Every structure is written in structure tokens, then in C-alpha cells.
Amino acid sequence: MTEFGFDTLQIHAGARPDPATGARQTPIYQTTGYVFRDADHAAALFNLQEVGYIYSRLTNPTVAVLQERVATLEGGVGAVCCSSGHAAQIMALFPLMTPGDNVVVSTRLYGGSITQLSQTIKRFGWSATFVDFDDIDAVKAAADGKTKAIFCESISNPGGYLTDIPAVAAVANELGVPLIVDNTLASPYLCKPIEMGATLVVHSLTKYLTGNGTVTGGVVVDSGNFDWSANDKFPSLSQPEPAYHGLKFHETFGNLAFTFHGIAIGLRDLGMTLNPQAAHYTLMGIETLSLRMQRHVENAEKVAAWLEADPRVDYVTYAGLPSSPYAARKAAIYPKGAGALFTFAVKGGYEACVKLVDSVEIFSHVANLGDTRSLIIHSASTTHRQLTLEQQEAAGAGPSVVRLSIGIEDADDLIRDLDQALTTATA
Amino acid sequence: MNYSDTYLRTILTESKTIAAVGVSTNSIRPSYFVARYLNLKKYRVLPVNPVYEGQMLFGEEIYPTMAALPRDLTVDMVDVFRRPDQVLPVVEEAIEHLLPRGLKTIWMQIGVVNEEAAALAESAGLKVVMNRCPKIEHQRLFGELRMGGFNTGIISSKL
Incomplete structure (x- = not known):
């Protein structure tokens, strides 16, 4: 196989001129059903003997292009798209977990993920054990015989923290469980978790991959590197599947098993499907991913450095700053940049933070990130609101910090906006 | 074991008749899946497995050995569904009986390596x-895996 560069792949991977019309841009296949050639064809598709289109809850040509594109950029063997980043997390865990099982999870996560994993998954009989992932021994100690996965974010939300993925992957490998990395904040341009030993990568497509704040979406990418049949820990993949006449996914599909399972069981029965319109917007975004990420990082470095030098600011958490405790990790594992999301503390605490958010003119007060537009939010009262104070502090989203998602505008304009807002907030 | 796309494409294009050695008649076994798929794609699949001798699979009689395959048939490829330590006699038999009948390729399945x-x-x-x-x-x-969102590694601007 020829090795293509990232910029070529972000435009071409998965896409080809439309075979029916020659259309060069990937068409939006807005259809629910697909005509079978004949009864044999239909039977082969339903038996998973042939790959093809049956019904858009399972597969769709526009969505398939996006799946192959992200799988390629991440260096995986296949990918399944779904309706949001949160859906992707459930889709990643679903084939691994049975009632009574647990997942070992980093304390430094997006607040919504902490809620999903600490509360909601209990309804499935699953549980999560939260650990400081800088304490590798504690990660190991938190696992038991019912642990089926380890979960972390590469660059964590609300920023300022970078996971040592190779170190965590080594623990996962030792325990014989897959490492799942949420790579939303880095995107495959800044970080490729599979190259560092991750088994699965999940994304909220909503953020940098789409990049324009238009649609929600998620994706699960499989590295194809995990031996699901090494023991009886992962029966959904290694044991006979009653809904397919006793077929064993791993034995039948080899290293494509996880992706086949995601389509044939996950999307079929959970139904968290990505629609082709949304896939189209994300495909448009991915074409310029590397260019945007370069500018996001460049701007974030400028704005963070300016804030750090400002006397009205207490501290800045950006891991891309030379003063960051994670500067060495950034250089080793995230050399292209520490992303564009971080928090900073305004002198004057909670009141000053709220005033600051109300005073900006270019930054938008929005609960999103990874948009071309710069965004600002007070995490403790919004994205991390459902958490206890202790959980907020552990996640880096305490009440005295404001979170910035730096866009790709002119950095000088962003700095001017923060300057005037800080003046108002600290007056 | 890295094979170029051209190498694999050539094999899959030039082969028309494939002997499936060790194929199962159980419809959920991987060997059945593979043979069934190749048959769907218009390859002539000749099943070889002494356990099912004389039964029918995909419209073909199941032969006990490669030596027993009808003399008038050309066989382009042998697809080996056997444990790695049982491959050598399969290759020896293939060379003896099928090389004179057009054999071009020995293909060993996933997990099967015998240097x-x-x-x-x-x-x-x-x-x-x-x-x-x-x-x-x-x-x-x-192009079929493309429909399922798999990484095919194929980049092309051609129709």
C-alpha cells in the first residue's frame, strides 16, 4: 500500500468519484432503503456474507465515506459513525461490557462524560472506577477481574492536561484489556492514539473534525490490534452470537470484527445512527482539518502566553505553555501542539469569571468547542455543573476558572477582546 | 508478510477456479463464509474435505482429496483452511496433482503461516x-469493504 500524507488523506480517503454520475464531491445519499439485486443478494447481506447497503440505520454511502476517512486518518482498520460523541462512548463500551463489568476511567474528562460513566451506565449494570491517570500504579490497582476497558481523553477537556497514552497503553496491555482514547480535543492531526498502543479511538465529530459548529456526530475507530479471543472476557466478540445463527464475530471477521459488530449489533439494536446530512458537513470540515488545527494551536499559544503575562490573570492551564507541568509530555507525545482548549483563572474568582463571560464581544458564550469561532464558557456552572466541587477540581473545572476554545480568527483580535473584557470584569 | 495491492489483485483476477481445502459445510464456520463469498463472486469453488466426501456444497460435489478432483478441470488457486502444522502435505499434494492443471497460487487463511x-x-x-x-x-x-466504512487504503480519483 502506498503511504500517503495526512493532507492528502484528509481530502481523499474513503471518497471516490460517484460511480453512478461521476460527481466529484461525495453525494448526500438521502435514502433509507436500498434495492437488492435479487433474493440471493438480500440473503447474503442479511447473513453478513457480503458487505453492502440494506437500510440506513446500519450503513449509508455518505456515512461510509466519513467512516473510512476517519479510520484512515487514525490508522485504524475500520470505523462506525454514530449520532454524537456520547453515543460513540456507549458504542465503544457496548461490545466489551456485560452486567457487573467495570471500566477504569481518568478523573480528567469532559463533565458530561463523567456523568455518563459515573451515573448513567449503572442502568446497564456497568460501573466506572475513576483514577488519576498520572498515577500509573493506581490505574493498575483500580482494575480487577471484571475490568473490561480503560478509558481516557488524549488532551482532556477542559484542557491543560495531556494523557501519557504510551504509559496507559502499557498498563492496558499488561491487564489484557483494550484502551479506549477519546481523541476529540487533539484530532488525529495532533495525536494518533493507535500508534501509541490504544485499541479503540472515539471522537465527538461535532468538534474539530467538523470544525464549523453545524452538526453533532460521533465515531468509534478500531485499531484491529486486539485479540478478542485470547480468553473468555469478551463473549460478544469471541462467542457465538445468537442473533446471527451462532456466528462468532472475531473468528469470522478477524481484525474487522469490532467494526462489523458495531454495524450488525450496535447500530442495528441501539440505533444511534449518524444521518447522511450530518456526515456531509463533517466530510466538508475534515478536508481542511490540518490547516485549521495548525491555526488553532498557533492562536492558542499566542492567547495563552498573553494571558499568562497579564497581572489580572491568576494562572493559565494551557499545556502548550513552556511553564506547564506537562511541557515535557507535550514535546514527547504531542509535538504538533497541545490543542486549543484551556482554562484560566481570573483574579476576583467566581464573580469576575461570570462578568468576563458577559463582557466579551468576539468570543461566544457557548457550550461547545472546536468551532472556527472562539468560544468561552464558565465550566463549573455549565458543562461540569452536574459534578461535585471535588469532581470539578479534579477535572480542572473549578468555580474560579473560565474555559476558552480558541478559534481561527486573528489572534490579535482575540487578545484585544479578552483585554477589554478583563478590564470590565476586574474593575 | 506484506503483499502489494497489485500482487493480490492479480491473483484474485487471474484465478477463476479455487480448490477450498478443509472447507466446512457448517454455515457459520469461517471457511464456509469464505467459500460461499467466493462462489457469490462467480469463482468456481471446488470443495475438498474427506469428512464430507460426496456431499454437495454450492452446487459442487465435495471431493476427499485434491487428487480426486476431476481430471478435466483447471484449478488456479488452492485456498488452505488447515492448521499451520498441516499445511505442508497440502502443498505437496497440490504441487503433485494440480500444478500440471494450471495451479498458480497457494493461499493460506488468516492465522495460517507455514514458511x-x-x-x-x-x-x-x-x-x-x-x-x-x-x-x-x-x-x-x-470496493465492497468501502461500503462498511473500513480502511481500504485505496486512494483514487478514477471513476
């Missing part, structure tokens, strides 16, 4: 593929 058998086949002028599945490679190279 000695591969060297023997290559010395007889045969192409060899190990630890791959012809179904998956066919699906990848001819």
Missing part, C-alpha cells in the same frame, strides 16, 4: 499468500 510450505510452493513457481483472507482482500480491493 516451509511457502518456500516449497515458491520453488515450484507458485505465488503464495499467507495469513490473509481472500474474501476480505477481495472486499477491500474491489
Whole structure:
């Protein structure tokens, strides 16, 4: 196989001129059903003997292009798209977990993920054990015989923290469980978790991959590197599947098993499907991913450095700053940049933070990130609101910090906006 | 074991008749899946398995050995569904009985690697593929895996 560069792949991977019309841009296949050639064809598709289109809850040509594109950029063997980043997390865990099982999870996560994993998954009989992932021994100690996965974010939300993925992957490998990395904040341009030993990568497509704040979406990418049949820990993949006449996914599909399972069981029965319109917007975004990420990082470095030098600011958490405790990790594992999301503390605490958010003119007060537009939010009262104070502090989203998602505008304009807002907030 | 796309594409294009050695008649076994798929894609699949001798699979009689395959048939490829330590006699039999009848390729399935058998086949002028599945490679190279969102590695601006 020829090795293509990232910029070529972000435009071409998965896409080809439309075979029916020659259309060069990937068409939006807005259809629910697909005509079978004949009864044999239909039977082969339903038996998973042939790959093809049956019904858009399972597969769709526009969505398939996006799946192959992200799988390629991440260096995986296949990918399944779904309706949001949160859906992707459930889709990643679903084939691994049975009632009574647990997942070992980093304390430094997006607040919504902490809620999903600490509360909601209990309804499935699953549980999560939260650990400081800088304490590798504690990660190991938190696992038991019912642990089926380890979960972390590469660059964590609300920023300022970078996971040592190779170190965590080594623990996962030792325990014989897959490492799942949420790579939303880095995107495959800044970080490729599979190259560092991750088994699965999940994304909220909503953020940098789409990049324009238009649609929600998620994706699960499989590295194809995990031996699901090494023991009886992962029966959904290694044991006979009653809904397919006793077929064993791993034995039948080899290293494509996880992706086949995601389509044939996950999307079929959970139904968290990505629609082709949304896939189209994300495909448009991915074409310029590397260019945007370069500018996001460049701007974030400028704005963070300016804030750090400002006397009205207490501290800045950006891991891309030379003063960051994670500067060495950034250089080793995230050399292209520490992303564009971080928090900073305004002198004057909670009141000053709220005033600051109300005073900006270019930054938008929005609960999103990874948009071309710069965004600002007070995490403790919004994205991390459902958490206890202790959980907020552990996640880096305490009440005295404001979170910035730096866009790709002119950095000088962003700095001017923060300057005037800080003046108002600290007056 | 890295095989170029061109190499694999050539094998899958030039082969028309494939002996499936060790194929199962159980419809949920991987060997059945592969043989069934190749049959769907218009390859003539000749089942070889002494356990099911005389039964029918995909419209073909199941033969006990490669030696028992009808003399008038050309066989382009042998697809080996056997444990790695049982591959050598399969290759020896293939060379003896099928090389004179047009055999070009020995293909060993995923998980099947036998360097000695591969060297023997290559010395007889045969192409060899190990630890791959012809179904998956066919699906990848001819566009089908693309429909499921798999990484095919294929970049092309051609229709």
C-alpha cells in the first residue's frame, strides 16, 4: 500500500468519484432503503456474507465515506459513525461490557462524560472506577477481574492536561484489556492514539473534525490490534452470537470484527445512527482539518502566553505553555501542539469569571468547542455543573476558572477582546 | 508478510477456479463464509474435505482429496483452511496433482503461516499468500469493504 500524507488523506480517503454520475464531491445519499439485486443478494447481506447497503440505520454511502476517512486518518482498520460523541462512548463500551463489568476511567474528562460513566451506565449494570491517570500504579490497582476497558481523553477537556497514552497503553496491555482514547480535543492531526498502543479511538465529530459548529456526530475507530479471543472476557466478540445463527464475530471477521459488530449489533439494536446530512458537513470540515488545527494551536499559544503575562490573570492551564507541568509530555507525545482548549483563572474568582463571560464581544458564550469561532464558557456552572466541587477540581473545572476554545480568527483580535473584557470584569 | 495491492489483485483476477481445502459445510464456520463469498463472486469453488466426501456444497460435489478432483478441470488457486502444522502435505499434494492443471497460487487463511510450505510452493513457481483472507482482500480491493466504512487504503480519483 502506498503511504500517503495526512493532507492528502484528509481530502481523499474513503471518497471516490460517484460511480453512478461521476460527481466529484461525495453525494448526500438521502435514502433509507436500498434495492437488492435479487433474493440471493438480500440473503447474503442479511447473513453478513457480503458487505453492502440494506437500510440506513446500519450503513449509508455518505456515512461510509466519513467512516473510512476517519479510520484512515487514525490508522485504524475500520470505523462506525454514530449520532454524537456520547453515543460513540456507549458504542465503544457496548461490545466489551456485560452486567457487573467495570471500566477504569481518568478523573480528567469532559463533565458530561463523567456523568455518563459515573451515573448513567449503572442502568446497564456497568460501573466506572475513576483514577488519576498520572498515577500509573493506581490505574493498575483500580482494575480487577471484571475490568473490561480503560478509558481516557488524549488532551482532556477542559484542557491543560495531556494523557501519557504510551504509559496507559502499557498498563492496558499488561491487564489484557483494550484502551479506549477519546481523541476529540487533539484530532488525529495532533495525536494518533493507535500508534501509541490504544485499541479503540472515539471522537465527538461535532468538534474539530467538523470544525464549523453545524452538526453533532460521533465515531468509534478500531485499531484491529486486539485479540478478542485470547480468553473468555469478551463473549460478544469471541462467542457465538445468537442473533446471527451462532456466528462468532472475531473468528469470522478477524481484525474487522469490532467494526462489523458495531454495524450488525450496535447500530442495528441501539440505533444511534449518524444521518447522511450530518456526515456531509463533517466530510466538508475534515478536508481542511490540518490547516485549521495548525491555526488553532498557533492562536492558542499566542492567547495563552498573553494571558499568562497579564497581572489580572491568576494562572493559565494551557499545556502548550513552556511553564506547564506537562511541557515535557507535550514535546514527547504531542509535538504538533497541545490543542486549543484551556482554562484560566481570573483574579476576583467566581464573580469576575461570570462578568468576563458577559463582557466579551468576539468570543461566544457557548457550550461547545472546536468551532472556527472562539468560544468561552464558565465550566463549573455549565458543562461540569452536574459534578461535585471535588469532581470539578479534579477535572480542572473549578468555580474560579473560565474555559476558552480558541478559534481561527486573528489572534490579535482575540487578545484585544479578552483585554477589554478583563478590564470590565476586574474593575 | 506484506503483499502489494497489485500482487493480490492479480491473483484474485487471474484465478477463476479455487480448490477450498478443509472447507466446512457448517454455515457459520469461517471457511464456509469464505467459500460461499467466493462462489457469490462467480469463482468456481471446488470443495475438498474427506469428512464430507460426496456431499454437495454450492452446487459442487465435495471431493476427499485434491487428487480426486476431476481430471478435466483447471484449478488456479488452492485456498488452505488447515492448521499451520498441516499445511505442508497440502502443498505437496497440490504441487503433485494440480500444478500440471494450471495451479498458480497457494493461499493460506488468516492465522495460517507455514514458511516451509511457502518456500516449497515458491520453488515450484507458485505465488503464495499467507495469513490473509481472500474474501476480505477481495472486499477491500474491489470496493465492497468501502461500503462498511473500513480502511481500504485505496486512494483514487478514477471513476
